[in-house]
Amino acid sequence: MITRGISRHPGFPAGLALAGLLCGCGRSTEVSSQGAPATLLPPEAKANAETLRFLEDKIRKDPEDFIAQNKLAAYYLQQVRETSDVAYLKLAARAARASLAALPPEHNTGGLVALTHVEIASHDFASARDHARRLIELEPEKSYAYQILGDALIELGEYEDAKAAYGKMVYLGGLQGITRVAIDQRMARLAALRGDMETSRQRMTAALVGALKSQVPDRETVAWCRWQLGETAFAVGDYAVAEQDYRDALTTFPNYFRALASLGRVLAARGDLSGAIAQYEHAVRIVPDPSFVAALGDAYKLAGREREAAAQFKLVGFIAKLDALNGALYNRQQALFDADHDLVPEQAYANASREYRIRRDIYGADTVAWTALKAGRLPEAQEAMREALRLGTQDAKLLYHAGMIARRARDRAAATEYLRRALALSPQFDLLQARTARQALAELAHNTDPGAQ
């Protein structure tokens, strides 16, 4: 687990290096977002396994031991974070509920915190928001309750309230190094949403530096920051920087699932299709996330391997149906996948709209817009697209969707402008969709645009 403690040597993971774990893998031949070379951070797998066994023994003997239940929930949630394994999410939910059954929230805020984290991880953001508000009633001067509230609100698209909640988090917290890391991460996200990518990069770099300064830097936190920096660089077309950030994340935390897939995407963007395929194949073996599987399918398709592509596309729908929780977690990805591949347009639109009734964030609006377009519902697509662009987010996919919707509406000037901006921002933002964007832009330029008919 993580602890605080600030090193005097920015960017240098003190605890680690001294434990003799410096691997010296200064592979940076290109510029990465963070100056110091990435180093391997040690997994705590053995200690974690023993700790889980200890706590599981405790609750076997006394299921009402809410302290052990709360600690267990925290460990399971960390496993979810590191592996994306839904089985751990279910275990975390069970521990949180057992804790609250032993003692209600008024006597057990830790149990309520655990439940709220489970709700966020399960995409039940409305419940998480309500429970975060309950936590604030119980502990009005604790920074963390506002952090959870802000995290739920931002997913629900309540951006002003989220910003206010984070403001309270900053006001009440900030004494511990790790709290400042958490704050920087959130400020980076807010900046990216409003299209200020430079501020976003700066705040995420600050988060990374803070995480590395921790007495015992947590590998997942460090890898997460590096991966996020890669995402920011990718969004603005800095593919070399993004690749290095993803590689740094994987140096810190080998096989970190988020970075594995992102590395595949950036390899493809840089023209290394066979490298991208190998990378996606590896990512899917580690975590069969539907978006990774879909990207692998796209890469196969691009390479002319149609049969393998079709097999991956079939798998995408299968994963979401494996169980109800998967369905909830991957609903948005499924809808976008269907729209990207011109599959079941009405069903995709219905799925996107159903989720958007509760979760009204800009990416939810974008999913509604994109699926509506594919379902031939132009007015709905236009209205949702306005919502999706309301913060001024600089995201090539959003701009691409806006361009394609304008094109269908025969607004040639707007379509051209959106598509140009999308491709200028990140010319290879998606394996297949970037090609479509380029093709549409060319057709608009030559006034031979069949899509506008």
Add this chain to the structure above:
Amino acid sequence: MLKRKNNKAAFAVAALLLGLASLYLFVSAHALEAADHAEATLVAADPGADLADVFAFLDPNDNSRVVLALDVEGFVVPSELLNLSFFAPDVVYRFYIENTGDAVPDRTLDITFSQQVSRSQPQTATIKLPDGSRFTAPTTVQTLAANPNAFVVTTDPSSKASFFAGLTDDPFFFDIVGFNRFVSSVLAGTPDPTQLQRGRDSFAGYNIHMIAISLPASMLRGKDPNNRIIGVSGATLRRKHAHGEEEDDREERSLVQVDRMGVPAVNTALIPFPRKNEYNAATPVDDAKGRFAADIVATLKALGTNATYIGILANVAVVHGDYLRLDLSKANSGPSGGNNAGAGFPNGRRPADDTIDTILTLVANGTPLGDHVDGNDVPLGNSFPFFAPPHQPRGIGVIDDNTRN
């Protein structure tokens, strides 16, 4: 990790359990997908500054010496010890000493720690004594081996003060769940003492970060030779940190009190939950001014405590501020830091004192009442620092139910 002090408060309102709960700490609940949403790191508490208990007692082997101890960041699972077994270098751990019987602290004893440079090397503690003199001492390093490292005790030749800091068994013992259910039954108007029959020690098997110092009683005595009673409370402070600012300023003006602890049960147990942060940031002078008296009285009345016993409890922790009051002339003897009758809590606090039963009995207007957890899960020590060695990780397949005593 958790606000365990709350628990200790045992009898008090359910609120107390609340504290415990915050055990949750710093975890992360990242979502499952990369594209959709990927949450950032979550921070729930300030474990390094979370005070659990304060102890103050005469050394039973030499009554001319006083032992002061405080512990933070409890509920450490033995296999967690390599990750957790160090003291936050940006926290000031403080004992307040009160000599005149009012609520105003007269001197302080501060302990700070260097950075941990490696898990296999000790941190260096700097101890600033009430007379302003300083000495340094190493912490006790932890190991995942079957047997713990021996406690490292350092004695400063000039002040004769001895110091220990490291992981120990958590000396507190108490059934939080049973206690809370009993309290809930009382508040619901259907008192159910059978809830106290579970007899499970919620702290058994866990470790905690302990700081202990033994020093000549003369160093703590006030100017008035007739005043033989000292007040002791603990506090943790962090430097206030504006965003992005470097933090090497340990000057007093930049310190923010994160937590404090005196008499077990008062600090938080008797204070309604929404006011706990306010209480933690307040001072014993605020206690004496009655800032929290109404809260405490309301809690006790709800529990059925009569005016006489409310008066006794208020005198312990409110009227003169929330300090452990230790009579330096009351002889302490016996094993485990002393166990002779009449010399323990609420006269100071010894590691073996069953503070929860004492408080429950006071709350119950003198009728003996207890939680059926009557001692620590492992034997305490018989010499400084008097606490038990840390629990070590168990071998595969070893299930050890220490939770019944």
